[in-house]
Amino acid sequence: MAPSGFVGRFFIAVERWSSSVAEHAGQLGLLAWNIGVACVRLRVSKRDILRQLHIIGIQSVMIVLIAAALIGVVTSQQGGYQMQSQIPLYVMGSVVVESVVLEMGPVLTAIVMVGRVGARITAELGTMKVSEQIDALVSVGRDPIEVLAAPRVIAMIISMPLLVAMANLMGITTGMISAQYTLGLGSETFFYGARLFWHSYDLLYSLMKALVFGVSIPLIAVHMGLRTSGGAEGVGRSTTQSVVFMTLTILVIDALFPPLFLN
Amino acid sequence: MSVAGNGSGAAIEYRNVFKAFDLPVLSGVTLSVEPGEMFALFGPSGTGKSVLLKTTIALVTPDRGDVIVGGESVYFGGRDALERIRRMVGFVFQYAALFDSLTVFENVEIGIPEESLKRMRANEVAHRVSESLELVNLDPSQVLGKLPSELSGGMKKRVGIARAIAGRPEILLWDEPTTGLDPVNTAAIERLITQLSDELKVTSLLVTHDIEGGLEMCDRVAMLEGGRLRFCGLPEDFRASKDPVVNAFTDRKAATAALDTLEIT
Numbered sequence: 455m456a457p458s459g460f461v462g463r464f465f466i467a468v469e470r471w472s473s474s475v476a477e478h479a480g481q482l483g484l485l486a487w488n489i490g491v492a493c494v495r496l497r498v499s500k501r502d503i504l505r506q507l508h509i510i511g512i513q514s515v516m517i518v519l520i521a522a523a524l525i526g527v528v529t530s531q532q533g534g535y536q537m538q539s540q541i542p543l544y545v546m547g548s549v550v551v552e553s554v555v556l557e558m559g560p561v562l563t564a565i566v567m568v569g570r571v572g573a574r575i576t577a578e579l580g581t582m583k584v585s586e587q588i589d590a591l592v593s594v595g596r597d598p599i600e601v602l603a604a605p606r607v608i609a610m611i612i613s614m615p616l617l618v619a620m621a622n623l624m625g626i627t628t629g630m631i632s633a634q635y636t637l638g639l640g641s642e643t644f645f646y647g648a649r650l651f652w653h654s655y656d657l658l659y660s661l662m663k664a665l666v667f668g669v670s671i672p673l674i675a676v677h678m679g680l681r682t683s684g685g686a687e688g689v690g691r692s693t694t695q696s697v698v699f700m701t702l703t704i705l706v707i708d709a710l711f712p713p714l715f716l717n
Numbered sequence: 718m719s720v721a722g723n724g725s726g727a728a729i730e731y732r733n734v735f736k737a738f739d740l741p742v743l744s745g746v747t748l749s750v751e752p753g754e755m756f757a758l759f760g761p762s763g764t765g766k767s768v769l770l771k772t773t774i775a776l777v778t779p780d781r782g783d784v785i786v787g788g789e790s791v792y793f794g795g796r797d798a799l800e801r802i803r804r805m806v807g808f809v810f811q812y813a814a815l816f817d818s819l820t821v822f823e824n825v826e827i828g829i830p831e832e833s834l835k836r837m838r839a840n841e842v843a844h845r846v847s848e849s850l851e852l853v854n855l856d857p858s859q860v861l862g863k864l865p866s867e868l869s870g871g872m873k874k875r876v877g878i879a880r881a882i883a884g885r886p887e888i889l890l891w892d893e894p895t896t897g898l899d900p901v902n903t904a905a906i907e908r909l910i911t912q913l914s915d916e917l918k919v920t921s922l923l924v925t926h927d928i929e930g931g932l933e934m935c936d937r938v939a940m941l942e943g944g945r946l947r948f949c950g951l952p953e954d955f956r957a958s959k960d961p962v963v964n965a966f967t968d969r970k971a972a973t974a975a976l977d978t979l980e981i982t
């Protein structure tokens with residue numbers, strides 16, 4: 455008997471949704487495992503990794519720094535506005551540094567990388583899939599995981615913490631400069647405030663986030679690319695889905711981080 | 718050559734292969750191609766000829782059945798066997814499927830197995846690539862540095878063939894190698910297939926809509942229709958067949974008549 459009515463349809467939708475989530479999760483796990491195996495077997499070419507490091511890492515430096523610079527300015531402006539004379543100004547140092555390091559640096563860099571790198575990977579692999587280039591690669595005895603997936607994932611894992619570190623530095627610097635100009639807060643006072651609430655663990659926390667994002671983004675991007683079907687429209691569809699999927703994943707991971715690692 | 722109970726010695730053996738996408742495509746195809754044989758596979762558009770070829774090296778996994786290549790099972794032989802099979806088989810894709818970010822040189826070079834590439838010197842590789850391109854009637858000096866997007870459709874197709882033969886495979890699967898080529902290049906490719914078979918004892922399984930060409934060149938032919946083999950045998954028997962579906966393929970008038978009476982889509 456087919457369930458009917460709203461409740462029935464609701465349960466069917468939930469069932470379908472959860473089985474597709476389970477399917478994605480399973481395939482992502484398998485992909486991660488296969489990439490791990492490829493790395494352990496030393497089947498990933500250094501040349502491919504370097505090429506991807508250039509495309510994924512070096513070519514992203516500029517946009518990441520620009521985003522971070524703006525974030526530093528905004529954080530310091532907004533913080534200054536909210537505090538207006540009730541709270542000692544040196545607290546601004548801590549507000550800027552902590553929000554950039556703990557939150558804005560990693561998350562904004564990740565979002566930028568979703569657009570710049572994740573979308574690119576999905577579109578690239580998706581196009582290769584629908585034009586049978588992936589099949590062709592397999593037919594000449596090469597493993598798409600080793601040749602295409604692994605270099606991208608490795609390059610992203612290496613790049614992300616470095617990019618986030620740069621973003622943090624940039625955000626703090628512009629935040630400080632901006633506080634100096636608009637609030638008249640000198641750099642010494644700024645750092646005094648920053649040091650007051652600083653734990654060296656905060657940096658680790660920031661880089662851990664970067665690392666987890668650095669693993670998730672390319673894994674999802676590769677996974678969505680390789681399961682593309684249906685021509686140009688299919689590539690468009692899977693790229694969009696991939697971006698949504700990556701963005702949500704980043705926000706969920708970001709929300710899980712404080713309860714798990716900040717106590 | 719160790720896999721369970723296979724004493725037939727066929728180069729390729731499809732055993733009761735089933736595959737459905739939304740609709741059934743292959744419903745129990747059993748076919749064997751002998752070593753060194755040139756075998757042509759005909760069939761209406763959309764009956765699953767390309768799908769059948771792809772099951773040979775597990776680009777498409779059948780729902781049921783198995784394929785045996787060189788005595789080893791593609792689906793139950795494990796990862797190493799599959800790797801050996803893929804090295805042994807060259808695949809010519811219907812739409813060339815060139816790597817669009819690689820040059821023609823790199824596209825053909827990648828057809829050489831990794832282990833061989835490691836052993837070969839750079840000039841040996843370059844020689845092998847040029848040789849493969851010359852075999853498909855392309856001038857290496859003119860195309861080597863080009864990207865696929867700078868080639869014509871027929872040229873892409875021939876680069877795809879060069880890639881498939883660059884690794885010196887023992888078995889070649891040709892998915893419509895001459896469709897879209899001019900008569901001279903068609904002749905060149907047909908001569909290449911014959912040469913490979915005569916001189917290097919390469920086994921060729923050829924999907925083609927060029928019925929006359931296929932019947933002339935090949936040792937045996939088969940026709941796939943409605944998910945099954947409608948005919949499998951010698952070219953002369955194909956010509957002499959009374960089956961209206963087969964006739965529709967050998968005779969233009971019968972084809973026109975079939976358009977109205979038979980359900981070939």
Ligand SMILES: Nc1ncnc2c1ncn2[C@@H]1O[C@H](COP(=O)(O)OP(=O)(O)OP(=O)(O)O)[C@@H](O)[C@H]1O
Pocket residue numbers: 738739742760761762763764765766767768769811
């Ligand atoms: N990846 C796929 N997903 C869904 N359906 C597919 C897929 N590949 C093939 N099909 C379907 O399988 C059927 C057979 O396709 P196939 O490409 O093998 O035909 P063909 O015999 O090679 O035809 P042609 O002579 O036109 O090349 C078609 O109906 C096609 O729609």
Ligand SMILES: [Mg+2]
Pocket residue numbers: 766767768811892
């Ligand atoms: Mg086809």
